[in-house]
Amino acid sequence: MPEWIVIFYPINFLSAYVLYIFLYNRRKQIGFHLGMNITMVAAGGLALGTGIVFINLYPFYFLEATLFSVIIGGVSGILFGNLFDYQTLLSGYITGLMMGIMAPMVGAAAYEGIMFLIMIEIFILSSFCISASSAYKT
């Protein structure tokens, strides 16, 4: 696997940060139903990207990949859910945990497939964009 896939980390985290700042200004206008879906998309997508890139970079460290992606998913779910409500926090946490457990297994099963990785990245970025545009409309 080429080494340049490390740049997916800054892209993911920067886009999640932009989404967080964007939502922070509009958090009073978003209802709990849309907030729950936005939180699940953000936490699940971030955990999925992190786990898949980590297991492709270091295939000998399965424990660390699982631990890292679960922590990233849980913390991002808690942060995004804290914008809206306490029950949204619970939904975001459990989604990040599930996705973080599943992501290293998916990445290990699709080892050495660079097109798959790029497609996952496009999917995550476009779902972030759709979340931002749905928050803009309401």
Added chain:
Amino acid sequence: MLTLLISITIINFVIGAWLYYVLRKSRLLFSDRFGYTASYFASSTLGLVASLNFILLFPDHFEIVGVLNILLGITIGFLYGSMLNAQSLIAGIYNGSISAIMGTMLGLVVKNPAICGLPGTIASEQVMMIFFAIFSLCILVISAILLLFSFKA
């Protein structure tokens, strides 16, 4: 080794039963939405943790333990979901069985990493089993703390 696994399993079930008791005692305070979230949350976490512990305890009989894990997840989801109404019952049963399947998959990959195409000797098998047992305990404790604090918020 086996003592550690068995004691962690017993601790997990005690925490789950205590959580059930606390939620059952205050179920008249639930709104519609909080019933859904609590049932979803508790059945997902408990199904994952219980099935992971069972597949680590009995790794040789995959088929029987897999079937029993799904039945256990459905039972946990039914118990937690039957507190409020039909919506939380559906959410509890579905998410409990899905997380039981995922726990079984995680336990199988931990026991034999060659399923996913990982190199066979990542760490020694004992290290991975101890790590994942303690990991399940941490997940359940953090989830129980978050769920108990949700009554105050």
